[in-house]
Amino acid sequence: MIEEFYDFPQELLDLDAKALELCKEQFAHLEEIRDYNQLKMLRAFTDNKVSATHLVGSTGYGYDDMGREKLDQVFAQVVGAEDALCRSHFLSGTHALTVALFGLLRAGDTLLAATGAPYDTLESVIGKGESGRGFGTLQEYGIHYKEVPLTKDWQPDYEAIAAQAPGATVCHIQRSRGYTVRNAFDLDTIEKVIKTVKAANPDIVVMVDNCYGEFTQKREPIQVGADLMVGSLIKNAGGGIAPTGGYIAGRKDLVEKCAHRLTCPGIGRELGCTLDVLRQLYLGIYYAPGVTCEALKTAVYAQCILELMGKNPTPKYWEDHNDIVTCFEAGSAQALTGFCVGIQSGSPVDSYVSPEPYAMPGYDSEVVMAAGAFTLGSSIELSCDGPIRPPYACYLQGGLNFTASRAGVLLALKKAYFSQD
Numbered sequence: 391m392i393e394e395f396y397d398f399p400q401e402l403l404d405l406d407a408k409a410l411e412l413c414k415e416q417f418a419h420l421e422e423i424r425d426y427n428q429l430k431m432l433r434a435f436t437d438n439k440v441s442a443t444h445l446v447g448s449t450g451y452g453y454d455d456m457g458r459e460k461l462d463q464v465f466a467q468v469v470g471a472e473d474a475l476c477r478s479h480f481l482s483g484t485h486a487l488t489v490a491l492f493g494l495l496r497a498g499d500t501l502l503a504a505t506g507a508p509y510d511t512l513e514s515v516i517g518k519g520e521s522g523r524g525f526g527t528l529q530e531y532g533i534h535y536k537e538v539p540l541t542k543d544w545q546p547d548y549e550a551i552a553a554q555a556p557g558a559t560v561c562h563i564q565r566s567r568g569y570t571v572r573n574a575f576d577l578d579t580i581e582k583v584i585k586t587v588k589a590a591n592p593d594i595v596v597m598v599d600n601c602y603g604e605f606t607q608k609r610e611p612i613q614v615g616a617d618l619m620v621g622s623l624i625k626n627a628g629g630g631i632a633p634t635g636g637y638i639a640g641r642k643d644l645v646e647k648c649a650h651r652l653t654c655p656g657i658g659r660e661l662g663c664t665l666d667v668l669r670q671l672y673l674g675i676y677y678a679p680g681v682t683c684e685a686l687k688t689a690v691y692a693q694c695i696l697e698l699m700g701k702n703p704t705p706k707y708w709e710d711h712n713d714i715v716t717c718f719e720a721g722s723a724q725a726l727t728g729f730c731v732g733i734q735s736g737s738p739v740d741s742y743v744s745p746e747p748y749a750m751p752g753y754d755s756e757v758v759m760a761a762g763a764f765t766l767g768s769s770i771e772l773s774c775d776g777p778i779r780p781p782y783a784c785y786l787q788g789g790l791n792f793t794a795s796r797a798g799v800l801l802a803l804k805k806a807y808f809s810q811d
């Protein structure tokens with residue numbers, strides 16, 4: 391059927407057919423996870439008695455905004471947490487993580503990063519090296535920082551974690567890969583890290599960066615012992631519908647501390663008007679299990695074709711998935727740019743523009759990215775990017791629906807590997 395709409399070389403169509411056959415079992419597994427999470431979501435809506443009045447927002451100070459409070463409760467139930475802040479007032483994942491770190495840590499405390507260097511944008515929040523200097527980093531507020539690197543094969547270094555945990559106040563764990571070639575950590579691994587730090591320091595607060603991990607499994611990090619988990623609503627958890635926002639979920643006393651940092655000490659969660667965005671946040675989280683499944687199917691399908699083509703992607707299509715990201719080495723600047731050009735051409739918005747490499751602040755080489763999305767910068771929508779330097783690593787993520795994203799992946803492969811120009 392796809393040939394009726396797009397012109398692909400026969401060799402690529404054969405790969406497509408083979409991949410669809412090989413992915414059947416994994417697709418069925420992903421659909422089972424989706425169904426479980428969707429029913430969990432429905433129960434959270436009905437148990438909490440969400441009504442039409444909750445979908446209407448507030449203005450001004452936002453006192454007594456019932457819809458805002460109800461959304462927090464629904465989200466908390468879905469992720470197995472005591473409490474949550476699920477709000478448009480978080481600008482991004484980085485902002486939600488920053489609110490959590492400043493909410494939990496005080497002068498003299500120590501932050502321990504247990505799974506290697508945290509996501510790049512947190513460098514200036516922590517104040518690693520020169521980054522963020524003068525802007526009020528954690529270190530400038532007298533908070534100490536320790537980092538346990540991953541082992542050579544990208545696993546947590548349990549011995550070093552146990553040795554560093556005593557004396558630390560907060561332990562940071564990152565589930566997804568960020569810009570490394572490691573795979574995302576599964577929940578058993580996260581549980582083992584948590585047990586290791588808590589055995590060495592029972593009072594430590596464990597916070598998981600859950601960006602890209604939501605609804606990829608039946609459980610969430612809180613259910614394996616994390617005290618707090620944090621993420622973005624323009625990734626998995628917003629279902630491609632939330633236009634902005636993020637969340638912090640976990641232990642009630644800790645969520646409360648974060649609320650007073652999100653707004654002001656003494657005001658906490660009582661203020662914050664929701665304007666006209668609540669309906670989209672409710673609809674977005676309601677759709678999130680299904681949309682995350684579509685993105686995972688896109689990832690698995692792309693991984694399968696890339697594997698058949700000998701491109702050695704991470705993760706493998708048959709593996710268990712804990713984030714929606716696919717990483718592979720494009721092999722050349724031309725192939726990487728071509729892949730991004732192809733993804734863009736198969737995007738529902740801005741399909742006619744052609745991405746070009748450009749210099750981005752904070753990167754030491756040029757970067758190329760494709761992002762033809764309904765929500766600017768949304769990476770639950772089909773998108774990809776990579777730095778223009780060997781080995782030309784390409785990060786592919788998202789896809790609101792598998793049928794359209796499959797076409798996008800085929801257009802990308804055609805442009806990168808099956809065309810003369």
Ligand SMILES: *Cc1c(COP(=O)(O)O)cnc(C)c1O
Pocket residue numbers: 482483484485509511564565566567568599600601602622
């Ligand atoms: C995307 C991401 C972040 C930051 O989220 P933004 O919304 O881009 O600020 C943090 N951690 C991980 C693992 C991520 O994937």
